[in-house]
Amino acid sequence: MEYLCPVKCQENDHVKCCCACEISQSELYSNITIIPLFVEQLDVTGRISTLFDPYENNVSETNFEFVYQDGFLRSYPVNMCIYNIVAIDLTNNKFVEVGDVSCLVDLDTLILKYNLITYVSNRTFEGLKKLRKVDLSYNRLKFLDNNLFASNTVFFADFSGNYFKEIDVSNFLHDVTCNFNFENNNDHMTITNHDNIQLGSEVTEFCGHLNFDNNSLSINPILLVSDKIDPNEIVKYTSGGSLALGGSMYVCDCELAELIQLEYPDFKRLASKELHQSRCQSPEKLKNKDIYEVWENKTLHDEMICDLTIPEGCTSFQIRDTMSYGCSIDPYISGCNFLCPTKSDGCECRCTSQPSKKRLIVDCSNQNCTDLPRVIPKSKYKVTLIMLNNKIKTVNCKYYYENISVLDLRGNFVKYLSDDIGKMTSATEVRLDDHELVTLPKAIQNLQPNVFHFGLKGIPCICDHIWIGEWQKYRPSNTKNFDKLYCLNNYITIEEYIEEAECNIESFELTTWISFSIIITAILGFLTLVYYFRFEILILRQRLKSPRKPFSPNEIDCYIAYDGENEDVRTFVFDLDCFLRKREFSTYITCRDAELGETRENNILIHVTKCKYVIIVQSSNMYTKNNIHHALYRQEYRLAWNRFMQGYLNNILVIDFDNEGPGLYFHKKTIALYRLGMGLSVSNRKISLYEKILETFSKPVHSKQVLRNGWMKTKRKYECENKVNL
Template identity: 30%
Template structure:
């Protein structure tokens, strides 16, 4: 249908529009963008049917009656008859209305102009099915609900007030003027992040598909811990605060821009790697001395360091190598050299090469040192292993049946104090060489024969006991060696070493003695914290049952041996108080 220079069109199937047949939308220039683009163009440039002088269509104005002084109660009035083909316009500018008239839904209103009133919100106007143009310039509107313009298929024009560059511009004009589209933002009140007293403002910018969180100049000392859930990229403005450390946040992967300019940044956590390579991190005015190694996982062009640099030294040399390899475009200067990029510093850092060579040599020595220490430890602990093994292995029962005495005592017989100490011990059945050795046998024979008949061995060490210039030192040394060998061969149950007088006997069998001490088979007489009797009972905890038969048999053997010696007229060795004492005679 054609009316004058206008032809009917409805690009979306809902709005009844009239398009000028001479419209620029039909030019060849726009045709290359396709039919959909032309329809969008026509939708914005077409005139509604109430502006076309169509037959049987009436266009009238409405009056308003304000019923209170605060502008919340009002009614629309007309003194003329009207029907479904009558269209109205409601214009009331420079007033004090706060709400639209109560009966506004009764009329086919196509234009509303309530500019320069006191509206704070629009309210639900979805009943205005025929509304084409809505003008509310210079009001106090701070909130528009998602349902405000729902079910209003004819609405095609609305004007902006803020921001300033968009004031008075029809929203459809923004479709063509892309230079203004970035200024279209939506204030979002829900979920605004807050960091202590640091308050943030949250807006949404459709053209860039970005959620903008602005916490600038709020004395913040950290990034927000929580940001609203969103499918959009995050733009976070934090400039002009007191942030000293960039701490890890879960939303780093969704950040498109992080502006930390004019903050005294001194450190960055390793979680910086969670940013994407498409991010832009602005940290001009920083106080950094280095960067975390994890930044090597990012493109260096993510960062904008500005004129502030970092120290160019051997520790930071890797930063220059990273930036050089990945072809950084934005500069990072040396703070300790004027107008020198850190990439250029690595070319002249020959002293770092010599330092690295030195460190390489030192690092190569570490495994060798560890190996030597390990060998030294194993050498010293090999006796501990033997002692531990013997504590868990059982002793052959045939060897156990050969035991006739509880303890073999090895000590310095020339030391009067030790001898008196030993001879007073009556707790267990013992073998003492100066008292119990067989006459006529050599020291070696007595040591071997009697150690084999004892369950335990007690070694009482005293000063000078193992000195080579002493008569009995060879005997004492032999007793220690044989006792150790029999103990490790599971022929002796246990060995206990006692230090009698703080003697310095470490030079003889020192490693073996230390192993016994470490594993609880050593005792110091002068240690007042524990009793010797308690230690003896602890180590020699299972004495042999006293066997009277063995005692009688031993006496018979000694008597028979003495009778045999007298029979061959053996010369007595010593005469004391008219009593003949043979060598090694038992009391």
């Protein structure tokens, strides 16, 4: 909704907030008369009541309000929706829920304080675009749905004096939050951020005032929405806002340390307390110190730490069954799965967050650990991992490598570093003073050599380690206190060794590259051959398999596919048919044996499915014309090929009738069949066609031709005797 902005806001640095927060209801409705309505209660339970206007104004042209305090109403008047109501005040009645107010589209103010409401849904205020003020203070509220005011512009909300155990930031942190009041809550309040709302993205500017006086909070809400920004940038998005946390002295831990880096007026604005509360109550080293003194003395900031060994709400013996070893772990699954490591993890540690140094310290010294911790607490700061005097011999991959700033492995006889060490791109110091390494992983070249401290222990200086010496040379020119890497058997550095070593580096590199090139060329050549002869390979593989389908005596031996429009081909096929039937092979020819009443497509599917072999007599232009017959010829070939590949056909024979060679249709497949002896040309005088057929096809399924009506056709066998000259 758009409001008329007060003149005094025109010069304000936060015009948007000022316009929304400074305009009063009287200014908003300065030219509109608001008529009060009266309530008539119709029963003693307070469940039935009505509203009436003694002046009988026109309900469609008049704005109304109704105030009914200190009564017994449990629900709204039954005729409430006929009035254009802009304000409701039902203080100190008996409502147990906010109820349905969706019909009051012009509602500006809703006051239900001192009632018996326990829960509010985020659908309660849907559609109320003009709603600005909600007062639900001193009810019995324990829960609010997230995003309670997502569909409207509520600028003022009072939830004080309730019983909240949990509040999500989506219910009070918006771009415009004039005044949201949660003071005097009767329980410890956990602040959550389920939608991961962040300053600078979801909230571009926080203005207005949040009042959490006399509360026990899990965290300052501002810190919960500033994970993605530097503490010094908090002011950029909160310059028009303030937060009251009165009721107790400051807990001067790592959370407060995030804000104490701001200018003092900004710090006080975002964590304000009464003057007599402006002291530290903990930790012990800062107890009773004035907060201004702590802010001013930067050395005291280092004492503002948090012990994350056992986070709030977790236990030291919590079972973490979602964990896995190695790099695959997701560090943001949530909660207690990411405790500081304990004895149950095989390595007990102490975890401390120190914002003044922008680091998370994970100290696992002297704990007989055999590996780095598999999990560490979630933190936006870089990790200082201290593993002094343990039993670590292998440094394996961990998901948090990219966040490690310092890794101290002194007192460990490390023998192996995994290639994943190269992921420590944020590392400034890695201590390996007592190592027993014999080589280094190639990935270490991704890091600066001055990061690593190898002490006086060295590695074997051999020609294969020339690259390590070259890597050591390329350290930054301004490097100080650089620990050079020594050779194992003589007290010279590996840099000095490569200057004296008689290693034919160029020859070695050339041989390596030649070998590598030969291998790659061979692989590419092999893959090219496999691709080029892919259909031949498929056919050979299929021929080595036994057929899937057992053939029953009533099935057909040979399905003959041919161009029925070509008279010469048709004559040839009839001769071929006679030859096969004389040899006791049953055959199927479409023009003779098609099932009556079936479509041509179904006949092809039915009879190819019943056949043991398929003969394809190819002729010129058999597959190229765009008519129904040629489409069916293509279907025959495609179906025969697929069934052969699936193991349902014993064999295929392709016969080139007019010496045209493999056509364009299934060209590569046809060539593959010819190469493997499953195709021949009629004009080839070196090979007898009928001998080739007998060689290709084994013993027939039965000795008599089966017609479509099931009768045995024996007569035609003798009709063919004079047509086929053997």
